[in-house]
Amino acid sequence: MKTKLFKIRRFFYPLWVIGVVYTFYLCIQILFLFLGRLLSPLLNWAWKLEVLTAEVVRLNFFLHLFLGLIPLLVAFNLAEKAIFRQRLLPRFFPPSAWARRDLCFGLALGFSLFALLFLAFFALGWVRFAAPPFVISSELLWIAPTFIVAALFEELFYRGLQLPVFTAHWGLSPAIAFSAFLFSLAHLNNPHLNFGGLFAILLAGVLFALTYLETGTLYLPVALHFSWNFWQNLFGFRVSGLAFPTFFQLEITGPTLWTGGAFGPEAGLAGLILLGLATVATLRYGDYRRNALFRRLGLTPPTAKDRP
Numbered sequence: 001m002k003t004k005l006f007k008i009r010r011f012f013y014p015l016w017v018i019g020v021v022y023t024f025y026l027c028i029q030i031l032f033l034f035l036g037r038l039l040s041p042l043l044n045w046a047w048k049l050e051v052l053t054a055e056v057v058r059l060n061f062f063l064h065l066f067l068g069l070i071p072l073l074v075a076f077n078l079a080e081k082a083i084f085r086q087r088l089l090p091r092f093f094p095p096s097a098w099a100r101r102d103l104c105f106g107l108a109l110g111f112s113l114f115a116l117l118f119l120a121f122f123a124l125g126w127v128r129f130a131a132p133p134f135v136i137s138s139e140l141l142w143i144a145p146t147f148i149v150a151a152l153f154e155e156l157f158y159r160g161l162q163l164p165v166f167t168a169h170w171g172l173s174p175a176i177a178f179s180a181f182l183f184s185l186a187h188l189n190n191p192h193l194n195f196g197g198l199f200a201i202l203l204a205g206v207l208f209a210l211t212y213l214e215t216g217t218l219y220l221p222v223a224l225h226f227s228w229n230f231w232q233n234l235f236g237f238r239v240s241g242l243a244f245p246t247f248f249q250l251e252i253t254g255p256t257l258w259t260g261g262a263f264g265p266e267a268g269l270a271g272l273i274l275l276g277l278a279t280v281a282t283l284r285y286g287d288y289r290r291n292a293l294f295r296r297l298g299l300t301p302p303t304a305k306d307r308p
Contacts, residue, residue: 110227126254180205197267214286238264
């Protein structure tokens with residue numbers, strides 16, 4: 001009987017923890033919405049969710065900040081101090097000698113992948129520059145802050161909260177699968193979503209979980225997530241169905257099977273190839289980190305035959 005109760009508790013406890021955090025998060029969101037509507041006449045704010053579209057990047061930034069990242073951080077703090085009275089989660093950004101290299105690797109990887117994709121599509125004749133090819137607007141200045149806040153929010157919630165909690169009670173493989181599944185469900189309202197796009201987002205969730213597991217911090221997941229979205233947009237592609245202001249005004253003419261159509265390259269075979277390349281690069285980077293640690297400790301790095 002005790003064993004059965006233990007298994008039931010082991011299954012439901014992570015759902016309880018995440019449910020508590022999410023409840024606090026929703027309550028703080030509602031509070032911020034109320035304050036926004038209350039103060040908008042005084043501060044001359046446009047506080048209408050229907051105008052917070054991808055094309056209005058500045059408003060989108062404030063949406064992600066005040067209805068996403070800040071409520072989540074406050075919810076983490078309230079859940080740990082008011083309900084559980086203990087630290088539930090690992091430190092997301094601990095001091096680390098590898099922090100700078102993790103950030104640089106993530107930023108460089110995103111750029112490299114979408115530069116490669118852009119050059120490949122251009123060489124195949126699958127993209128054409130619209131007229132004019134380069135359009136610079138004030139909204140472009142808000143692209144990087146918007147994507148940084150969005151990456152921080154999603155990585156804190158899915159890899160910072162869900163992945164460690166599920167892993168502690170369900171095991172690693174179910175934790176990766178279920179957190180990636182929830183990550184994909186969060187994008188169900190994205191425009192032009194199809195099965196290919198949803199599947200790619202699921203695989204992206206697995207990739208970001210892998211970056212967290214390889215490094216033990218959120219430096220690399222946040223950097224890669226930001227870089228993936230930022231450079232995908234700046235090279236003129238849609239970001240998970242969303243069309244943000246960009247330098248390159250492109251017309252995609254290639255086959256939808258490869259280009260992903262209106263959703264963007266993530267929904268096509270090209271996106272799957274990029275995810276595969278990113279996974280291989282992440283694994284190699286993880287090996288590099290481990291080998292460097294072994295050498296620093298004066299130990300011989302294990303070979304492939306020595307690994308379990």
